[in-house]
Amino acid sequence: MRRVHDFHGGIHPAENKHQSLQQPIRSAGIPPQLILPLSQHIGAPARAVVAVGERVLKGQLIAEPGGHVSVPLHAPTSGVVSAIEDRPIPHPSGFPAPCIVIDSDQEDRWAPVQGVANYLDCEATELLELIRAAGIAGMGGAGFPTAVKLAGKPGRAVKTLIINGTECEPYITADDSLMRERATDIVEGIAILQHILQPEDILLGLEDNKPEAIAALRAATTGRAIEVVTFPTKYPSGGEKQLIEILTGQQVPSGGLPGDIGIVCQNVGTAVAVRDAICHGRPLLSRITTVTGDAVEAPQNFEVLLGTPMQYLLELAGLHPERCERLVMGGPMMGFTVTTAQAPVVKTTNCILAPTAAELPPPPPAQPCIRCGLCAEACPASLLPQQLFWFAQGKEFEKLEQHNLFDCIECGACSWVCPSHIPLVQYYRASKADILEQRREHTKSEQARQRFEARQARLAQEEEEREAKRAARKAAAEKRAELAAQGGAEDPIQAAIERAKAKKAAQQDGQPVAASVSPEAALRQKLAKAEQRLAQSLASGEDAKIVSALQASVERLKGKLAEAESAETASGAT
Amino acid sequence: MPSWIADYPLLAALLALVGLGAPFGALLGFAAVRFRTEGNPIADEINAILPQTQCGQCGFPGCRPYAEAIAGGEAINKCPPGGESTIQALADLLDVEAPPLDEEHGEEKVKAVAYIREDECIGCTKCIQACPVDAILGAAKQMHTVIASECTGCDLCVEPCPVDCIDMIPQPESLQTWHWHMPAQRSSNLEIIATDATPAERAA
Numbered sequence: 001m002r003r004v005h006d007f008h009g010g011i012h013p014a015e016n017k018h019q020s021l022q023q024p025i026r027s028a029g030i031p032p033q034l035i036l037p038l039s040q041h042i043g044a045p046a047r048a049v050v051a052v053g054e055r056v057l058k059g060q061l062i063a064e065p066g067g068h069v070s071v072p073l074h075a076p077t078s079g080v081v082s083a084i085e086d087r088p089i090p091h092p093s094g095f096p097a098p099c100i101v102i103d104s105d106q107e108d109r110w111a112p113v114q115g116v117a118n119y120l121d122c123e124a125t126e127l128l129e130l131i132r133a134a135g136i137a138g139m140g141g142a143g144f145p146t147a148v149k150l151a152g153k154p155g156r157a158v159k160t161l162i163i164n165g166t167e168c169e170p171y172i173t174a175d176d177s178l179m180r181e182r183a184t185d186i187v188e189g190i191a192i193l194q195h196i197l198q199p200e201d202i203l204l205g206l207e208d209n210k211p212e213a214i215a216a217l218r219a220a221t222t223g224r225a226i227e228v229v230t231f232p233t234k235y236p237s238g239g240e241k242q243l244i245e246i247l248t249g250q251q252v253p254s255g256g257l258p259g260d261i262g263i264v265c266q267n268v269g270t271a272v273a274v275r276d277a278i279c280h281g282r283p284l285l286s287r288i289t290t291v292t293g294d295a296v297e298a299p300q301n302f303e304v305l306l307g308t309p310m311q312y313l314l315e316l317a318g319l320h321p322e323r324c325e326r327l328v329m330g331g332p333m334m335g336f337t338v339t340t341a342q343a344p345v346v347k348t349t350n351c352i353l354a355p356t357a358a359e360l361p362p363p364p365p366a367q368p369c370i371r372c373g374l375c376a377e378a379c380p381a382s383l384l385p386q387q388l389f390w391f392a393q394g395k396e397f398e399k400l401e402q403h404n405l406f407d408c409i410e411c412g413a414c415s416w417v418c419p420s421h422i423p424l425v426q427y428y429r430a431s432k433a434d435i436l437e438q439r440r441e442h443t444k445s446e447q448a449r450q451r452f453e454a455r456q457a458r459l460a461q462e463e464e465e466r467e468a469k470r471a472a473r474k475a476a477a478e479k480r481a482e483l484a485a486q487g488g489a490e491d492p493i494q495a496a497i498e499r500a501k502a503k504k505a506a507q508q509d510g511q512p513v514a515a516s517v518s519p520e521a522a523l524r525q526k527l528a529k530a531e532q533r534l535a536q537s538l539a540s541g542e543d544a545k546i547v548s549a550l551q552a553s554v555e556r557l558k559g560k561l562a563e564a565e566s567a568e569t570a571s572g573a574t
Numbered sequence: 575m576p577s578w579i580a581d582y583p584l585l586a587a588l589l590a591l592v593g594l595g596a597p598f599g600a601l602l603g604f605a606a607v608r609f610r611t612e613g614n615p616i617a618d619e620i621n622a623i624l625p626q627t628q629c630g631q632c633g634f635p636g637c638r639p640y641a642e643a644i645a646g647g648e649a650i651n652k653c654p655p656g657g658e659s660t661i662q663a664l665a666d667l668l669d670v671e672a673p674p675l676d677e678e679h680g681e682e683k684v685k686a687v688a689y690i691r692e693d694e695c696i697g698c699t700k701c702i703q704a705c706p707v708d709a710i711l712g713a714a715k716q717m718h719t720v721i722a723s724e725c726t727g728c729d730l731c732v733e734p735c736p737v738d739c740i741d742m743i744p745q746p747e748s749l750q751t752w753h754w755h756m757p758a759q760r761s762s763n764l765e766i767i768a769t770d771a772t773p774a775e776r777a778a
């Protein structure tokens with residue numbers, strides 16, 4: 001039995017998990033229309049590779065990755081691409097984003113897919129490429145591209161692979177039901193991850209409030225080098241850094257990644273997606289989503305195609321719209337309110353919560369901080385929330401960074417315990433965003449400064465060149481004037497006259513001047529040109545007047561030429 | 575020697591002090607020459623805080639000259655593009671009180687990017703000459719266009735355009751620029767006292 005550790009702080013909110021565990025996972029079927037946002041993951045949005053009106057098959061690539069940290073997107077069912085446009089997406093801002101809309105044909109015809117016969121024969125890089133091509137992004141909620149996470153930093157060995165089945169947030173049971181019903185799939189997925197990473201230990205961590213899942217996993221992992229570790233239920237033990245501390249006793253350094261201490265964490269849902277991609281060649285097309293809350297008749301877990309509108313799913317679960325006060329994606333602690341039920345289920349939608357007003361009442365007005373210190377006791381990252389709150393109000397960004405604001409995992413434990421009902425997490429989120437924006441603006445202003453300075457330098461150089469030319473001209477003029485002053489004979493006009501005289505004398509001596517051409521040859525050239533022009537105008541059938549004028553000029557030139565020739569023979573004779 | 579010191583204590587003290595002072599003074603003097611800082615470091619730090627729009631709204635020909643003027647004692651509230659946050663940062667740096675923005679030099683506006691209505695552009699290159707960061711592309715009698723990612727939104731190109739075909743388009747908040755905002759301040763809630771009725775009760 002492995003010794004489990006504890007992490008600082010944490011809270012015990014009402015779990016509310018039993019409601020959605022009454023029934024097994026149910027398939028949500030194929031909705032008439034699927035809306036697939038191009039950005040369902042962390043990183044660059046995918047780029048659509050289909051056109052409106054195109055027929056697509058289930059599993060067909062519809063968008064390619066937009067960069068290294070990005071994943072592709074596949075059609076979750078067969079149908080026709082009816083639009084590529086901005087649609088509402090599940091995002092706290094409520095802004096629409098580019099989506100591919102597919103009208104399903106209800107036939108669910110697969111594109112040809114081919115799994116790997118034996119993954120043990122494959123290189124790790126090959127398998128990573130397959131995982132990337134399958135569009136898998138972390139299914140736990142953050143949505144970081146799995147292939148990038150697994151590849152890690154080159155030259156750094158993975159000591160421990162941790163599979164996260166904690167699911168500590170209230171209401172959510174998607175991973176729990178997955179572990180109960182598909183434990184063997186999870187174990188197969190873990191075996192593939194093991195082959196890729198070659199870790200020394202594999203730990204599957206989950207809280208002790210999931211006895212059925214623990215039993216199923218224990219049964220599925222017998223005879224394998226996977227250790228199922230259970231630990232007492234506490235929120236937020238499912239946070240990556242908290243889980244690592246629970247299972248290994250090690251802390252991820254501030255500002256670092258688990259990879260820095262030789263650990264990789266993956267969600268159980270991700271393990272199943274990896275197994276589907278490698279063993280069956282199936283890209284990520286669906287996920288398990290919990291639909292729960294007092295406003296739905298039958299809270300339960302659905303296996304739902306990505307892109308299914310939340311409205312469709314809520315209706316399947318029997319939503320009472322009059323009772324539903326708001327709609328939350330994710331859990332009550334870390335989730336956010338979605339502005340419309342038309343928003344689709346995406347790769348990171350682990351839960352749709354439709355609470356009544358009594359269940360999740362709007363927070364009471366915030367009161368002043370009384371410095372009770374409960375938040376510091378609850379903080380799982382060992383931060384000082386009340387200090388951070390103080391600095392956030394004063395916008396003292398430097399102090400916030402000194403107090404490790406960026407280690408805050410936004411779990412909401414501090415807000416939950418606050419007797420003054422201060423929305424602390426909201427302050428931290430806003431401050432983080434402000435700091436990041438300030439950094440972005442600073443790099444931009446730095447760029448503007450460099451461009452401005454480059455321009456100033458260029459203008460100065462141009463001015464300098466002009467100045468140099470002006471100085472040169474001035475110097476030349478002065479020199480000429482000086483020469484003129486020295487001796488009258490050197491007068492420039494006189495010099496020019498002298499040059500002309502010399503030239504004339506040379507000509508009279510019969511020496512040909514290099515530059516000049518004999519008048520006869522010049523006439524010949526002119527004549528040739530005129531004849532050409534005449535021929536052209538005759539060929540193109542121009543006006544009779546022009547033709548006659550051209551003919552006259554040709555005649556005139558011929559006459560002149562004959563004259564010149566006779567003059568030459570005459571001069572030659574003398 | 576000791577007797578000589580004992581005879582003239584005043585002279586001895588003077589000698590000792592001069593003997594200490596002269597070498598240390600020489601050392602300091604040498605260090606001042608050897609480790610001289612080029613330029614004005616305070617002006618550099620101030621310049622790093624200014625938004626580098628080079629708009630000249632402060633009355634100085636660019637951010638650098640204004641930074642040097644601030645280092646020389648100029649007021650820190652003359653930069654409208656920087657707004658309150660820049661004034662705050664400057665006040666922190668210089669350890670002075672942060673005054674409100676001087677309205678005389680303009681007001682803080684939403685960040686905008688210049689846009690040239692291209693079918694109206696006559697290709698006069700006047701805006702290109704005005705742009706302090708070379709963010710406008712074009713040539714004589716050719717249509718001009720703004721490189722949006724380099725534009726600082728300084729407005730300097732708008733004035734010289736003879737056909738008024740340049741618009742300053744404010745940048746709307748988009749999915750990429752959106753971020754969480756601070757919660758609403760408590761001031762409205764401060765009026766609530768224990769005996770206040772809820773809206774429903776008041777209606778009844």
